[in-house]
Amino acid sequence: xxxxxxxxxxxxxxxxxxxxxxxxxxxxxxxxxxxxxxxxxxxxxxxxxxxxxxxxxxxxxxxxxxxxxxxxxxxxxxxxxxxxxxxxxxxxxxxxxxxxxxxxxxxxxxxxxxxxxxxxxxxxxxxxxxxxxxxxxxxxxxxxxxxxxxxxxxxxxxxxxxxxxxxxxxxxxxxxxxxxxxxxxxxxxxxxxxxxxxxxxxxxxxxxxxxxxxxxxxxxxxxxxxxxxxxxxxxxxxxxxxxxxxxxxxxxxxxxxxxxxxxxxxxxxxxxxxxxxxxxxxxxxxxxxxxxxxxxxxxxxxxxxxxxxxxxxxxxxxxxxxxxx
Amino acid sequence: xxxxxxxxxxxxxxxxxxxxxxxxxxxxxxxxxxxxxxxxxxxxxxxxxxxxxxxxxxxxxxxxxxxxxxxxxxxxxxxxxxxxxxxxxxxxxxxxxxxxxxxxxxxxxxxxxxxxxxxxxxxxxxxxxxxxxxxxxxxxxxxxxxxxxxxxxxxxxxxxxxxxxxxxxxxxxxxxxxxxxxxxxxxxxxxxxxxxxxxxxxxxxxxxxxxxxxxxxxxxxxxxxxxxxxxxxxxxxxxxxxxxxxxxxxxxxxxxxx
Numbered sequence: 001x002x003x004x005x006x007x008x009x010x011x012x013x014x015x016x017x018x019x020x021x022x023x024x025x026x027x028x029x030x031x032x033x034x035x036x037x038x039x040x041x042x043x044x045x046x047x048x049x050x051x052x053x054x055x056x057x058x059x060x061x062x063x064x065x066x067x068x069x070x071x072x073x074x075x076x077x078x079x080x081x082x083x084x085x086x087x088x089x090x091x092x093x094x095x096x097x098x099x100x101x102x103x104x105x106x107x108x109x110x111x112x113x114x115x116x117x118x119x120x121x122x123x124x125x126x127x128x129x130x131x132x133x134x135x136x137x138x139x140x141x142x143x144x145x146x147x148x149x150x151x152x153x154x155x156x157x158x159x160x161x162x163x164x165x166x167x168x169x170x171x172x173x174x175x176x177x178x179x180x181x182x183x184x185x186x187x188x189x190x191x192x193x194x195x196x197x198x199x200x201x202x203x204x205x206x207x208x209x210x211x212x213x214x215x216x217x218x219x220x221x222x223x224x225x226x227x228x229x230x231x232x233x234x235x236x237x238x239x240x241x242x243x244x245x246x247x248x249x250x251x252x253x254x255x256x257x258x259x260x261x262x263x264x265x266x267x268x269x270x271x272x273x274x275x276x277x278x279x280x281x282x283x284x285x286x287x288x289x290x291x292x293x294x295x296x297x298x299x300x301x302x303x304x305x306x307x308x309x310x311x312x313x314x315x316x317x318x319x320x321x322x323x324x325x
Numbered sequence: 326x327x328x329x330x331x332x333x334x335x336x337x338x339x340x341x342x343x344x345x346x347x348x349x350x351x352x353x354x355x356x357x358x359x360x361x362x363x364x365x366x367x368x369x370x371x372x373x374x375x376x377x378x379x380x381x382x383x384x385x386x387x388x389x390x391x392x393x394x395x396x397x398x399x400x401x402x403x404x405x406x407x408x409x410x411x412x413x414x415x416x417x418x419x420x421x422x423x424x425x426x427x428x429x430x431x432x433x434x435x436x437x438x439x440x441x442x443x444x445x446x447x448x449x450x451x452x453x454x455x456x457x458x459x460x461x462x463x464x465x466x467x468x469x470x471x472x473x474x475x476x477x478x479x480x481x482x483x484x485x486x487x488x489x490x491x492x493x494x495x496x497x498x499x500x501x502x503x504x505x506x507x508x509x510x511x512x513x514x515x516x517x518x519x520x521x522x523x524x525x526x527x528x529x530x531x532x533x534x535x536x537x538x539x540x541x542x543x544x545x546x547x548x549x550x551x552x553x554x555x556x557x558x559x560x561x562x563x564x565x566x567x568x569x570x571x572x573x574x575x576x577x578x579x580x581x582x583x
Contacts (some may be wrong), residue, residue: 011487035552071466071483071492072455096450097468097485104455107421113544114420116450129549135342135447140552141349148544153452156486181458182467183494186480190488205582222497247505250344253338253446254363254504262582273338279557285573291564298557301576305565313570318583321574 002089003058004031007079008051009098010039012068012188016050016197018154018199019094021163024055026154027092028163030123034058035168038074042065048170055163060086062175073182075102077175080109083149085173090128092121095153103153111146119158119259128152136276138254155257157202191248200232200249205262208234208251208278211242212267212288212307219244221311222266228315234258234282236268252277266307270295276307287311326380326476328371329408329431331441331453331537332364332399334392338446349548350417351447353389360395361486363442365402365509367502371440372403372444372510374474381405387415387426393525400520401512407523410435412530419546420448424456429533431461434534438479439499454501464494470505 006023010016027033037047051059061215062078079091093103095117107114118130128150134139157223200206207229209222219239226233234251235244251258253273263281268274270286286299287307290315294309296302303310336342336356343352371382384399385408386392396407410430433441444451458465469481470489479500480493530537563569577583
């Protein structure tokens with residue numbers, strides 16, 4: 001089987017991205033999964049163990065101190081080096097902000113074709129086929145690359161397959177980074193420690209709140225229901241613009257696209273731009289005061305009512321069911 | 326300072342957007358075509374620098390003849406001139422070809438700074454600035470929530486899933502900006518009238534020395550199939566009579582969702 005490279009993003013303090021398991025799972029469908037990492041010198045042993053546990057057959061660590069000073073250049077250089085060393089049939093990268101940008105630079109450098117935001121990948125007679133969910137899931141499009149190597153970015157949380165844990169072979173190479181054509185990182189401000197809630201991308205259940213939550217203080221209701229259900233917290237653009245929640249929670253056309261088993265929209269009118277980010281959810285529940293809110297057009301279960309009375313009752317009812325079972 | 330702003334004509338996100346099932350390409354006839362909102366923010370970043378500095382602002386688009394409308398909008402907002410790359414060979418162009426064309430046009434036009442939106446609302450790729458940066462061998466400072474431009478560098482806050490970082494790049498450079506970057510100005514009547522007299526240069530692929538067929542020396546993407554998903558329909562809708570929360574818990578339990 002040919003090698004399939006999965007570029008694994010690692011935070012400046014050495015944490016492997018949550019997209020690593022998905023990428024290695026996808027890579028193992030297409031060939032021999034090889035994790036490629038640009039990392040600070042001295043991190044290869046820990047990375048080899050962590051990524052082997054996620055299914056990497058080989059872990060290719062390109063070491064450079066520039067990972068904290070040069071934007072994207074180390075990752076691009078690491079992939080280009082791994083490409084020439086390992087002759088892979090495809091390169092997979094997460095469709096994260098960093099991921100898709102470094103994928104683009106690698107594709108241009110290697111004269112590869114670029115398939116973006118795949119929600120699925122498969123091998124068809126040796127060729128890599130990517131599936132895309134276009135215009136908020138209104139269309140499914142399959143694409144492939146002709147005439148050159150293949151670089152695919154995979155939507156975060158889209159692929160559930162996981163590769164079997166194994167003991168990976170670790171290759172460590174020093175990386176010479178030509179950072180001249182890249183921006184300089186002056187300071188890094190990591191997000192405060194992640195909450196226990198699941199990540200919005202790839203969550204099985206998402207509870208989102210909109211302008212109907214009225215204030216940042218009252219938005220806590222969304223978090224309470226989310227925690228009752230073990231769900232991720234999302235928001236409409238209106239709620240983000242009103243300052244109830246940070247932009248990273250925004251679901252919709254210009255935010256995160258989610259496709260959970262259950263999506264609960266609280267106080268969200270359901271403008272077409274919001275629907276574009278959640279309408280492929282398996283089951284949609286909406287609670288809104290306005291009986292004419294467009295969210296009801298796509299809701300499997302809609303309640304015309306006040307979120308501040310319905311949601312506490314729902315939380316209470318779920319609690320009672322839990323204690324009875 | 327010569328600033329080129331990349332703009333794109335997209336189907337209006339307020340309407341239903343369609344793909345041609347046979348080609349997988351955008352069906353341009355089915356919805357209103359508008360300048361992408363994020364491009365107005367990119368243009369605003371350029372214009373607000375120009376407000377207090379010596380700068381020339383050029384709007385550049387790749388698109389069919391109809392795309393001249395978005396250039397007029399950019400000119401009405403305050404861009405000094407515009408470049409329209411239009412060629413029948415570009416119908417269905419993939420990201421790689423589009424970026425090669427933009428890179429060639431930027432080389433021909435010359436620039437100190439290129440400003441793009443972080444991602445278009447139609448393709449949502451977010452990769453064009455990076456592709457162009459690689460082709461041109463220039464620095465990219467992308468996904469900026471805030472931007473500071475000086476005579477020889479550009480800096481800002483780059484927001485990502487994991488937090489943010491402060492970055493800077495000396496010019497020439499390409500940046501992309503997010504929804505947080507700037508609130509675009511509205512074109513006033515004077516701007517709209519003046520826009521009619523501003524120059525719009527039209528270039529073909531021949532003018533840029535690009536042969537679309539020769540893109541075969543690079544990998545290119547092909548659409549294998551396009552299928553429309555059935556539209557969602559409304560299910561049960563109830564008006565809260567004081568027991569809706571319990572009814573919803575029953576619904577979720579019946580679907581094994583709790």
